Every structure is written in structure tokens, then in C-alpha cells.
Amino acid sequence: MRHMQSPAKLAVRDRLLTARGRRPLVDVVADAHAIAAHLLGAPEVRRAATVAAYVSIDGEPGTGPLLDGLRAAGKRVVLPVLLPDGDLDWAAYDGPDSLLPARFGLLEPAGRRLGPESVGTADAVLVPGLAVAADGLRLGRGGGSYDRALGRVPVGTFTCVLLYDEEVGVAVPAEPHDRRVTHAASPAGIVRLRG
Structure with a gap:
């Protein structure tokens, strides 16, 4: 179920995607390692037994070093599986060889599906986005998948969007279905957002 997109959101999304497309690969790799270091050192992630994360694509801040680090730290990592209706199911991550094209x-x-509600049992939830406002309002790609998933996460859970530095603190047009996150992680560090 795709939400109707406001012209303001489409314009911001287009600008951010264009900027991501121009980012040099060497910067993307360095930024992925910086973000992983910040998150792996964060108390909320260090304490977590289960972390919901995702596999980055298309110029997103890279999650490879983060996923490797979470597994090396003994965390149970669950990743999303996109359902036909745009909702997200979840399955355990067993390393790069356990991933299948979708x-x-x-x-x-590739593992057993845990159900859409299972994201609510994660101790930390790491999500993609294109930008986040100072109040935690996150701009995604427009499908609403993560807004639905975040709606299942208990209040008070560490929910963090992974971004590039210039995407943190951006004015994001709000819509009724939008769900806020508590933190943003970028190469500069982790920022607590006013929710």
C-alpha cells in the first residue's frame, strides 16, 4: 500500500537521492565504517540482544561493516523481507552468504520468516531513510514499509535512522502516517532527536 506523495515530499526526496547518486564510492565506504563504529559503541546497541537492521542499497549509507560487527559482537540480527503488500516480515541474518536477491x-x-510483529521484540531498530528532522520525523522512499514496522515497535525502544551528515536536521514535510525515530546515526556520530 503506497501512500499518496505530497509534492513537497517528492521534491525533497528527489534532491536527496540526486545528492546520494553523486557521492564518491570511497566516501560511501569510509562513511559505512564510521557509522558502524558509532553504533557498535552506542550503549543502546551494546546492551541489545536482538537488533533489527537492513541491507543497504543504491547509495544508502553502507550497512556491511555494521552487520558484520553486530554478528561478531554476538547479537541476534533480524533483517526485513518485503511482502507483496509493502509490509515487512523479518528473518534472522546468518551472514552475507545467507542473503538472496529480491x-x-x-x-x-533466506531463513525462516518470523512475522511482521517480530520487529517489536528487537532491543534496537536501525532503519534506512533519506533525511530526518530535528524532531525525529524521518523521510523514507515513500512506500510506507518502515512507518508500518515502526508502528509495531514499543515506545522507548532505540530507533535509529542511518544517514549522511547533511541529511540530519533537514526539514521534512509531515504526513499523518509518518512515524518518528529517536536517533540518527551519521559519520559524525549519533544524535538524539526530540520526539
């Missing part, structure tokens, strides 16, 4: 260029875990 729709829209995504990589998904």
Missing part, C-alpha cells in the same frame, strides 16, 4: 534490487535473508 524485488527492487533488495537482498533478503
Whole structure:
């Protein structure tokens, strides 16, 4: 179920995607390692037994070093599986070899599906986005998948969007279905957002 997109959101999304497309690969790799270091050192992630994360695509801040680090730290990592209706199911991550190609260029875990509600049992939830406002309002790609998933996460859970530095603190047009996140991680560090 795709939401109707406001012209303001479409314009911001287009600008951010264009900027991501121009980012040099060497910067993308360095930024992925910086973000992983910040998150792996964050108390909320260090304390977490289960972390919901995702596999980055298309110029997103890279999650490879983060996923490797979470597994090396003994965390149970669950990754999303996109359902036909745009909702997200979840399955355990068992390393890069356990990922299979899926729709829209995504990589998904091959393991047993845990159900859409299972994201609510994660101790930390790491999500993609294109930008986040100072109040935690996150701009995604427009499918609403993560807004639905975040709606299942208990209040008070560490929910963090992974971004590039210039995407943090951006004015994001709000819509009724939008769900806020508590933090943003970028190469500069982790920022707590006013929710």
C-alpha cells in the first residue's frame, strides 16, 4: 500500500537521492565504517540482544561493516523481507552468504520468516531513510514499509535512522502516517532527536 506523495515530499526526496547518486564510492565506504563504529559503541546497541537492521542499497549509507560487527559482537540480527503488500516480515541474518536477491534490487535473508510483529521484540531498530528532522520525523522512499514496522515497535525502544551528515536536521514535510525515530546515526556520530 503506497501512500499518496505530497509534492513537497517528492521534491525533497528527489534532491536527496540526486545528492546520494553523486557521492564518491570511497566516501560511501569510509562513511559505512564510521557509522558502524558509532553504533557498535552506542550503549543502546551494546546492551541489545536482538537488533533489527537492513541491507543497504543504491547509495544508502553502507550497512556491511555494521552487520558484520553486530554478528561478531554476538547479537541476534533480524533483517526485513518485503511482502507483496509493502509490509515487512523479518528473518534472522546468518551472514552475507545467507542473503538472496529480491524485488527492487533488495537482498533478503533466506531463513525462516518470523512475522511482521517480530520487529517489536528487537532491543534496537536501525532503519534506512533519506533525511530526518530535528524532531525525529524521518523521510523514507515513500512506500510506507518502515512507518508500518515502526508502528509495531514499543515506545522507548532505540530507533535509529542511518544517514549522511547533511541529511540530519533537514526539514521534512509531515504526513499523518509518518512515524518518528529517536536517533540518527551519521559519520559524525549519533544524535538524539526530540520526539
